[in-house]
Amino acid sequence: MPFVIDSPVPAAPSTAPSSAPGAPSLAxxxxxxxxxxxxxxxxxxxxxxxxxxxxxxxxxxxxxxxxxxxxxxxxxxxxxxxxxxxxxxxxxxxxxxxxxxxxxxxxxxxxxxxxxxxxxxxxxxxxxxxxxxxxxxxxxxxxxxxxxxxxxxxxxxxxxxxxxxxxxxxxxxxxxxxxxxxxxxxxxxxxxxxxxxxxxxxxxxxxxxxxxxxxxxxxxxxxxxxxxxxxxxxxxxxxxxxxxxxxxxxAAALTPAFERAARRAVYGPDIRVAVRTGVQEIVLTGGGADGRPLSLFLDGRLRVSGRDELSYHEALVHPAMAGPHRRVLVLGGGDGLAAREVLRYGGVRSVTVVEIDAEVVRLARTDPGLTALNAHAYRDPRVRVVTADAFDWLRRADGGAGPYNSAGGPALSRTPGPYDVVVCDLPDPGITPSTKLYSQEFYGLVERALAPGGRLAVHAGTLSARPRAYWTVEATVRSVGLRTAPYTVGRDRTPDRSPGGAAAMPQDWGFVLAGRAPVRLGLPGHGPRPRSLTPGALRAGGREAARQREPGLPASTLTHPRYTP
Structure with missing residues (x-):
């Protein structure tokens, strides 16, 4: 009923008689x-x-x-x-x-x-x-x-x-x-x-x-x-x-059975976990004794596939680790898979994971399939988990209670950190709730949290399917004064089983590596070697991204988001 501005008002009483006894009339x-x-x-x-x-x-x-x-x-x-x-x-x-x-x-x-x-x-x-x-x-x-x-x-x-x-x-x-x-x-x-x-x-x-x-x-x-x-x-x-x-x-009595049937129709028969939190719906399939690869869906979108997550997370994390990496910040990544790759480096002293949904972290700690995939990353004493929105957390002084200004709000003059490496393992920029996490304001906060010589790694969507959105991310990162090195990595083209996903998944992942000084694509000279990513493939991904560059795109801001489907 709200939003009605004008409604008919009853007319003045009429004295006209009814046409028949008991018949309704305008009176x-x-x-x-x-x-x-x-x-x-x-x-x-x-x-x-x-x-x-x-x-x-x-x-x-x-x-x-x-x-x-x-x-x-x-x-x-x-x-x-x-x-x-x-x-x-x-x-x-x-x-x-x-x-x-x-x-x-x-x-x-x-x-x-x-x-x-x-x-x-x-x-x-x-x-x-x-x-x-x-x-x-x-x-x-x-x-x-x-x-x-x-x-x-x-x-x-x-x-x-x-x-x-x-x-x-x-x-x-x-x-x-x-x-x-x-x-x-x-x-x-x-x-x-x-x-x-x-x-x-x-x-x-x-x-x-x-x-x-x-x-x-x-x-x-x-x-x-x-x-x-x-x-x-x-x-x-x-x-x-x-x-x-x-x-x-x-209908209410049949709702549980209806939801189970609908989920099976959407995700397949091997659903192990389906839970609705205050943030999103989480569904886990596979990863059990039957040997099916694990898949993690958030609000119906495939976020982790056991078939090719290793390629994604190695490509996201390892190029950023080719430099100082004592303190690492992972924004998103509550599944623990980015943290798994970070923890492979012995020089890492602390890893802070900022995840908005505590249930994702709980599953990453306790679900057998997910813990096997993330190598029990959350058991490592170097890992600290913060349940918060990444944007809001970066605005606070230390990611916790922090000092407050005289007006009672967070003191915005200080930022958490500094961090040697910041990894943005966030949903695609085309999803409306994620738009602020790919904005100029957000990357400005990230830049303030970087240590001298620090590096930022951003998952920027897919270059082949949505090139304009990808290059808008890259332009937005550059708009806060960071130097960028864009690159793309091919993926396993297994059919997407996300809702409505009859079409094949995109052919690649797009990433942006950034820092205050010019950054070069490469893998660390010492430490663990990626299992699916080679220096040659990384350089080829950089050349492919450079070949498809779309120059002159404006940055995306909170008041003018530019990521459109």
């Missing part, structure tokens, strides 16, 4: 309702229902945005599609509801029953469309349109009902209705991320919201306005609400 909505409670209490109950319905409506919106962002990526685009379609549909619904004002109580009860069913089941239906047909965009627009029309239809009907409880001037009625509407939207907007999503998840949370919506709408009509309903209308609404609640309850 009927204006007759005082026969309530079982005083008018003041009745008005309060109507506004309370407005509050609840507004909260439910906003939850439906946020649930569609969140699920679409997870399934299709680019949260900015998904939010724009959902909100713009829903706001348009709400206006359309308000116009269509004008025809129902002569039977406002029955119309509102019917609208709420349908809205509860459609909104409550929207997440499950959208997920099913994505998993089994791969066509989620059409479903997203369709549900946004349907839910918006139903939400928009609420306001004219509630306006009519509240005027029937007690007449007042139109401006006062609108003010009361919108106040309850927007406060309800606030509660729904806060309940979704802080209560429903962490406690129930997207599917069950939407179903519970639908049940609350049905109960609130049905109770208002069937109890408060029951004397205005014919016996047939009353029983029709009772049956409709019972059916809706039964369907929502059945």
């Amino acid at each position: 009927e909505p204006e007759r005082p309702a026969r309530l079982p409670v005083p008018a003041g209490l009745g008005r309060f109950l109507v506004l309370g229902t407005v509050f609840i319905c507004a909260a439910c409506g906003l939850v439906y919106e946020l649930e569609l945005v969140a699920l679409a962002s997870y399934l299709m990526g680019d949260s900015v685009t998904q939010a724009s599609v959902v909100l713009s379609v829903m706001v348009f549909a709400m206006g359309l619904g308000s116009l269509l509801a004008k025809r129902l004002r002569c039977r406002a109580a029955v119309g509102f009860g019917a609208v709420e029953a349908v809205l509860a069913l459609v909104g409550g089941c929207s997440a499950m239906a959208l997920y099913a469309c994505f998993v089994w047909s791969g066509q989620s965009r059409t479903a997203l627009v369709g549900f946004s349109l349907a839910i918006g029309v139903l939400i928009g239809a609420e306001v004219p009907l509630l306006m009519t009902l509240i005027q029937r409880v007690r007449r007042q001037d139109a401006g006062g009625a609108v003010a009361d209705l919108f106040a309850a509407d927007y406060v309800g939207a606030l509660v729904g907007g806060l309940a979704f991320p802080f209560l429903l999503l962490p406690a129930l998840g997207q599917l069950t949370g939407a179903l519970v919201t639908g049940a609350v919506n049905a109960v609130a709408g049905g109770a208002l009509v069937l109890w408060l306005f029951r004397r205005d309903l014919s016996a047939r209308a009353r029983w029709t609404l009772v049956v409709a609400n019972v059916v809706v609640l039964a369907l929502l309850a059945a």
